[in-house]
Amino acid sequence: MSATLQTLFFSPTHSSRRIALALGDGLAAALGMPQKNRDLTFPPDREQSLDCGPDDILLFAFPVYAGRVPQVLEAPLSRLRGNGAVAVIAAVYGNRDYDDALLEAADLLTRQGFVVAAAGAFIAEHSVAPRVGAGRPDAQDMTVLADFARRATAKIAAGNPAPVSVKGRRPYKERIPAADVRPKTMDSCSKCMICVAGCPMNVISREDPAVVATGCIRCRACVKFCPQEAKFFDDAGTAKIREMLESKCLARREPELFL
CATH class of the missing domain: 3.40.50.360 (Flavodoxin domain)
Structure with a gap:
């Protein structure tokens, strides 16, 4: 071989x-x-x-x-x-x-x-x-x-x-404790099921993509690839991380x- x-x-x-x-x-x-x-x-x-x-x-x-x-x-x-x-x-x-x-x-x-x-x-x-x-x-x-x-x-x-x-x-760096944070869905969702197909944890419902079970790893594939921009995270932790990154990590590495 x-x-x-x-x-x-x-x-x-x-x-x-x-x-x-x-x-x-x-x-x-x-x-x-x-x-x-x-x-x-x-x-x-x-x-x-x-x-x-x-x-x-x-x-x-x-x-x-x-x-x-x-x-x-x-x-x-x-x-x-x-x-x-x-x-x-x-x-x-x-x-x-x-x-x-x-x-x-x-x-x-x-x-x-x-x-x-x-x-x-x-x-x-x-x-x-x-x-x-x-x-x-x-x-x-x-x-x-x-x-x-x-x-x-x-x-x-x-x-x-x-x-x-x-x-x-x-x-190694200590892992951040897992938090039960799940994406939310706007009314503009067309139920195209792209988010369902792209979820690496299979936690988005095939019957209703607005329903998300526990186990989300916050990869944000559902947010990135939604053609209607209907998926989003609005938890305080995500907002805090985004603010930190945008204030400290814009310089090119x-x-x-x-x-």
Whole structure:
């Protein structure tokens, strides 16, 4: 069986997906390997295991949630088996900080038997405050991604790549306690069901999209993709976070690469 680039991503609002596919295409072309993409955004795909061979490459891209790997990915990642395969990681964050997320992802994959040879932190539009990181990833970011793919390929192709050291601290940043915050729906909702189809937690009712069960992770996919702009969050916590981000995090940050 030929070696394969296995590209995994979790991407409710599609930014991590865009970065994963761009980086994956660059790696696959440079390494001369076939590529298989696997989207972990929706529950059925998160239930599957993946065993990599020692000659495979794993590319894992994910959005940073409050400085950590999204908790919903802990179980899917525990079902990966690296068997010595090389891994490349892309953490995607909203221009504030990625804190310990990159280190946490590297530790998770290392425990599953991967050699993390390259990692990067990339910027995308913040889901809570779209003015923060607006338009990212942009053309400049895509140029950096292409360069990262070339450098990672060179390291991997040289044989026996050494594990990379990334920024972050142990113990990781404490997770923010989960709050039962759910999106609300305006009367302008047309019941097109785009929000239902795009919810990564399957908590929006298929009978009435204005009804949302517990378990929302506030990814805001329903807000971003609603053609009627009928979904919204109006809780005080979200408003406070948006205000903080827009007052402190508008200055452009650049990707950080570790090879």
